[in-house]
Amino acid sequence: MATATRPERGESIVSRHHPVGASTGYMGNLRGDWKAQVAESWTVSPFAIELSALSETELPSLRQYLSAVPSLPFRYVSVHGPSKNRQLDEESLVSELTELARYADAIVMHPDTIDSADRYQGLGRKLLLENMDARKSWGRTRDELAASFADLPEAGFCFDIAHAWSIKPDMSVAADLLDGFSDRLRHVHLSSLSDELHHVPLTEEHEQLFGPLLDRCVDVPWILEAPPRAA
């Protein structure tokens, strides 16, 4: 057959992806003011958002905010559950998360913070497990996450590509995670990492390095875990 092909496009893979959204986790100066965090997120994207309640103390105010606001403009809303300052017993925490799940498409949790998977079963497919960075002792690799998914078979996968890079900068761990959990993939966390493994804006170098794997994630939201790179 006579066929024609066209050259590949050279533009940024992030700029052509939809939807991209912001995590409120990087808006430290606005912490506690959900309205302001949502407004700031909206300037990044009106299509997706991750409401980050990394500290347990933020859960009540988030629930109060979501129950009071008529509706959010975003088509995809995820909530990042607590990973620090944990004081609630796990049953009470899951109860809080279940309430929040009424307003969200997804609840993201770190697998190393889950003591009893049974308690999380009620979150069903809304629960997403995120792969961890090199500082953590669990939930970093395909084998470690497989054990968590075995306990939570309905849970989806939140692919933090920078966390995977921190384990092996050659991206082999990242590729292995996608190979293992592609069918569970629900969204991507996107950023670069500082030397201390804190999320920082995605560098051009990392965007190029991550590109082939991000190409495998084009049908799910990408959540920016740091401000967009300045133009």
Next chain:
Amino acid sequence: MARGGTRPLDRLGSEAGREFPHLLAARERTAAGMGERRSSLAELKHDPDTCVVLMGSWGREEVTAESDDDFMILVDGSERDHVEPSVEAARGVFDRAPGEQGVFGEPVYCEELVENIGLDRDDNRNLTRRMLFLLESVPVTAEGVYSSARGKVLDRYLDESIKAFHPPRFLLNDTVRYWRTMCVDFAAKERAGPEKWGIRNAKLRTSRKILFAGGLLPLLDCSRFDRKAMREFLEQQLGMPPTDRIAKTFLEHGAVDAGARALGAYDEFLGRLNDESFRRELQEVTRDSADESAAFADVRRLGRDLQAGLLAVLYETDYLPQVVRDYAIF
């Protein structure tokens, strides 16, 4: 008919390292049911220019426990008084009567399909019959008659107006028109009454979208071919069920993961649809009760995942986005 060999859905599953068990089971169910029907219908007297055609889930190779036998007696000619086999004779062979809209279960004359494209003569019924015939049908008898009639419909669309390396706008417009017609008709049916809202909505989110995408994607891909090759490409594509056409598009445009997730969602929907309690719940869901239905929540989720994959291959691969921009809107 190119329905055998290594099929694109199998290749997609193989490359993605996953299976589509419900789709494959539905294909096996379709093949078994088709074999039974072919044997019985072969006993009926046929005029030399007629064949029995099955559409809907039969054409998609997605037969479930409750699939209707949506058939038509296709006549490769013009309207006449007497047609063999008769609708009554064919109806006696099928287990489940066609729907009540008069789209199925009647003789359909190829001349009307070909000559009445557009304008007032092309009523909702003629449009539906033509598009289902092209996009999701399979011959049960007289395959040669079926191929001849389909060739005439394709010839009408691929007339002198088509250009090499451009999607065929006439057929593309009619395919898009049919999808939008289904969406508009859904709203009209809801206004007539809330009955079956849930199952109709579910189908619009899933199987109807598969039907549409199964036409849209190959038509956009026609932009890779010259006129002669375009015709061969479309003949070959239409010989496959829509899920194979869609799988092939994901494979050829390097979107294996997204394709596997999209068709994985559809696979899960088909599995659920084969469950009687799920189907019953959907039958009873209305717009007012939709938010309380677990079955409908699953449909929403699966429909969203299916659509996300389809949009990704249309908008985030290296070639199709430009074609979509140039042809899909205006």
